[in-house]
Amino acid sequence: MKKVKLILLFVLIPLFSFAQLEDTKLVITDGLDNASLKAVMENNVSLFLKACNVAVMEGEKPDIEEGLTKDAEEVLKEMWKMSPMSCPVSTVEEVCLQTSEGYQVRNIPVTMMAAAEGEQDQELVLHFTSSGLIDNISIALEEHRYKDIIAEHESVEDLYRRQVIIDFVENYRTAYNRKDLSYIESVFSDNALILTGKVIREKPKSDYAMRALSREKIVYQKRTKKEYISNLKKVFKSNKYINVLFDEVEVIQHPKLTDIYGVTLKQEWNSDRYRDVGFIFLMIDFQDEMHPLIQVRTWQPEKLDGKVLAREEVFNLGDFDIVRSLVND
Template identity: 75%
Template sequence: KLKGRIESGISYLLKSFNTAVISGENPDIDDEFLTKNARKVLKDLWKTSPMTCPVSEISEICLTTNDGYQIRNIPVTMMEAAEDEQEQELVFFIDKQGKIDDISIAIDENKYSEIMSEHISVEDLFRRQVIVDFVESYRTSYNRKDLKFIESVFSDNALIITGKVIKEKPKSDYALRTLSTERIVYQKRTKQEYITNLKKVFSANKYINVIFDEVEVIQHPKLTDIYGVTLKQEWNSDRYRDVGFVFLMIDFQDEMHPLIQVRTWQPEKLDGKVLARDEVFNLGDFDIVRSLVND
């Protein structure tokens, strides 16, 4: 009975996508199949880009999660995305009653399998699933322009670093021929500065499409509740496009509410060459100090 309810709900939703795109209206959202949260997520996603499902039949495994179920790899076409970025996949989160409770834009299926296969313990496997869900929700929050979610996943004392390529004028013809004319200048921002700036970006752009690729997940060798996530981010919006490397240090002291303690962004290329992996920020670049509180 539960399986049939999940199948019916997702089928209903995907059909409503296709009908809405053809009619030029918003999709019909029935309370029978979607929770209040899922309706809000869908409404936000639809504002930035209507979508269709290009296939007539889908067969996927239903995964069990801590608070329900998950269906991955649901193909959709994002109508507002650039032509080479339109084909994407969704993840549906299902509650224990069989209702769709949340929707995220998925990372690549092969990368998902690779991340999960690298677990070293049952606890690590659980955290990797949480990290994938976290990263996908984090990515989707940019597409949805969901400032509230983004603010909630950053620690109040988060360290946020952004890099900017600066071109320098060589001092001689010899320098012009032999030395780099570019360097990366880094700026440190507070959480509030980052959120304030992001609010302006969201207001200035109707459509934002953030794509995460080349995702790597590393557990700290000593502080096992600290994870580093490195990924390549493609940012596409009405007014601005860039590609860069993002590093996130995620703290699992609260298992059910992990927080970003560090976020860095670096441009993908310097002097026309892709940054080497050892030039991209990672866990080893930061000293982690834990305060001990006695009861």
């Protein structure tokens, strides 16, 4: 009889755990005084998380009848194609942030089921309309990185743009993960400068050269926006799953052209057929505040001759002469 009880115990524990996850809920702890709106947002997020958990348990797609806009439904659909996700906790307690378009709740923990081991634990950012509907879903930067970027603001305008840049970078990353080619195309200027570095090994001319000099160097290939998007389309088509991770994000405002920002970050690219780690530099133009554009994108390998590139070797705003008439689209 004891053996039977023991077996039943092991069977019931996972069932109990799944039942707990199914009832995942959000509690907004601060940042929103409107009690009725707060209740609507909490309910919509709770329904969203519950639907994701049930879908993972049943091997189906999320069935959500309310709480999301059509845009958010489409984003979720595309993200789900890349990887189903569940929320591993029963209660999420977070503050609500007000944005220019509505509200935002960050740091929603999720498990990306299709991600490689060690990369499954990620966090979402949920964007809301002024009425409390979930309007967008993106993968969050790490919380400490977010706080560092915001803390470095020098004016109210700079603070606003840093918030926009964080949203921009998070949506940019999520667009790669869900293979959203149209979004990526929309954030690049038609005249964007795109440089991609490649490490090549040089054959030394003598044994002394082999011992004394670096055998590796980075050569850069310049691409147009059209070429870059065309190549990316092929990459998306040939890979079932793509997981792009951003880290070490730094944001710098141009000292003279204050509507120009430089964003440097380390990117880890993981896909079915390829993996690399490198440094990305983005020059973002805020001349159109409602539609900032990438004017420059560069990629450099993380290491050369086995050593991580020093920060001064990574592209930054100082490496480009900006002529305003050329920046304009």
